[in-house]
Amino acid sequence: MTTNVSIIGLGLIGGSLALALKRNPELIITGFDRSYKSADEAYRRGIIDSVAPSVKAAAKEADYIIFAVPVAATVQLLQEAVTWDMKSSVIVSDTGSTKKPIMSAAQGLIEKGITFIGGHPMAGSHKSGISAAIGHLFENAYYVLTPAENGHPDDLERMKTLLTVTRGKLAVLDAAEHDQMTAVVSHFPHIIASSLVNMLSSQEQGQPFVRRLAAGGFRDLTRIASADPVMWRDITVQNKEQLVDQLDRWLSEMHSVRKMLNESDPDSIQQFFDDAKHFRDNLPSVAQDAAQGALYMQFDLHIDIPDHPGVISEITRILASNEISLTNIRIVETRTDVYGILVISFRSAAERNNAAQVLEKETEYSMQIL
Structure with a gap:
């Protein structure tokens, strides 16, 4: 018996997810993308089995619907989906990096009796688009699921079973908890990295050689600042509350560091670096944990x-x-x-x-x- 999976959005994530799911021969993958070029390439490469003429058509016969588009677009589609003709047994999911706005937008579907389970595969690439899709993108990456508060456990198990072939590490979290944790380890570090780069840029005018010195460790430290500005604009807006909280914590930490430097106590300064080194050295490495974290690396x-x-x-x-x-x-x-x-x-x-x-x-x- 075949199972129909519709993937809305055929970029890097949607295309890679389709390729991973095709490891299961019982799945039929239907794809839709606003770009006909992307949808056509996905079909020609065998990433999907068929191209849907519209979002509604992709949803109609699906057993699973996965929105692999930016969070703002997912929110809009979830609000529209209330009027779509779908199977009563369908499971709807997404791949967005912030979950609270999406879970809120899915309430109309949930009240209609449709199962929605939020999803966030914590994987990425330095490339984008369907041409960059690879079937092993999610291997050993955390794939977080955020079920609705009153969701049925059997539906969650169905979703886990579907995603098993991605070879990702499935984890179940509350949406608010997910957003708080990703703010700490992913979203806020992007703000810090971008701030460091902007600070370097402002100093370069008076000290042009600083650019060459930044080619080493500074470049590696701030690599994530090269990520898509539009995507990170949206993430920052969508997870604003958590990021403001992290910024307040950061400012408090920097105030403490400033005080420590003004006091010039060698023991306190060494303890500052010792504490950071100890915690950093004991973070799980990829080799130890066999999993990628929230930051693409x-x-x-x-x-x-x-x-x-x-x-x-x-x-x-x-x-x-x-x-x-x-x-x-x-x-x-x-x-x-x-x-x-x-x-x-x-x-x-x-x-x-x-x-x-x-x-x-x-x-x-x-x-x-x-």
């Missing part, structure tokens, strides 16, 4: 190489001959607190670890996984 390998012609081409040749793909390669110009000057990024911890093993076997360069 690249998996970096730092390689200490000699400065002579042909070294980089030698390394890329070795990786290519072992069919290992990389997503980025760059040279770090300063070495403060950084192991190595060549940094290679990979899509997954497995690819990075495989690359390290191959390079250790075929070269004498030292390397560090950070």
Whole structure:
């Protein structure tokens, strides 16, 4: 017996979800996207089995409907969906990164007797669009589900069963709890990273060499500031209350740091750094937890190489001959607190670890996984 899954929005997340679900041969994937080009590419690549002519048509025969569009668009579609013709047994979900606005918008469906279970796959890529879709995007990434307060446990189990083939780590959270935690570990860090970059930009006018010094650790520390500004504008607006609370906490922390610096007590300053180091060092690593966290990250390998012609081409040749793909390669110009000057990024911890093993076997360069 086949099960019909309709995915609304065929970008990176929607396309990757479709590819992951197609591991289950009993699923028929229908896709819809406002961009005919994206929908057509998804069909031609076999990412979906058919293209729906409209959102309503995609929803009509679906056993599962998943909105893989920005949160604001999801909210609008959920409000419109109250009037759609759908199966009474359908489960509706989404992939948005803030859950309270979505759960609120879904109340009309829930009151109508339709099951809604919020979803947030905590995975991403440096690329976007259907052309970047990959079936293993969600592997070892947390996939959070936020069921309605009075939702039936059997429906939650059905949703978990559907998503098992994504190989993500399914977790169930309250929507408010989800938004608070993602504000702490994902949304607020983006604000801090962007603030640091903007501060650097303002200082560059008087100290132009600072840009070159920022090519090392500063660039890595603030990598997330390169994310899509439109997406993060929407996330900031949607999770405003939690972010304001985090900002108040941050300002209080910075006031304490300022006081500590003015007092110039070496013991207090060392304790400040000791506490941070201890907590940071005991955070679960990807290797320990086998799961990605709330922040999209690249998996970096730092390689200490000699400065002579042909070294980089030698390394890329070795990786290519072992069919290992990389997503980025760059040279770090300063070495403060950084192991190595060549940094290679990979899509997954497995690819990075495989690359390290191959390079250790075929070269004498030292390397560090950070």
